[in-house]
Amino acid sequence: MSLFDSITPEDLSFLANLFALTLTEGKSASDNNVFGNFLAAVSTNILNIAAQQEHLKSLEEKHKQIKNLKKQIKKLKK
Template sequence: MTIFDNLTPEDAIVLTNAIVIAISKDKTADEINVLGNFITGVGCLLLTVAAQKQFIQTDVKPSNNNNDKKNDSNNDDIFVG
């Protein structure tokens, strides 16, 4: 994201405020609520994708040592893929 690479935290706040003012101008409270909820939903999904990518990239390998497992019969881990 080359646009955001060189922004200071203060610049990011100013940019965010400018975007919010521009988007919400001449909108009703209901319209602003819909837009806010939509943007929040998009943000949550982006964070979910980023977290999953980070999880997949880590080299977490299961241990072959049975002493490391506290209870083999209660393994609640779910693996997809």
């Protein structure tokens, strides 16, 4: 079970806002800007990794489908 399986979209949004407010409290605009850009870069990398994971999983499933179809064709030819 994933950590995020039991969190509603509203709760996740609330947590994100709470973290943002907590992490930026008392910091300068410059510090917040740098930190925000850093988090955006980390987020982009996480999304890239997730996209590649999904792509590779999709390719694996397609290869399995092709293999199964080839087996079915082979059986039908007999």
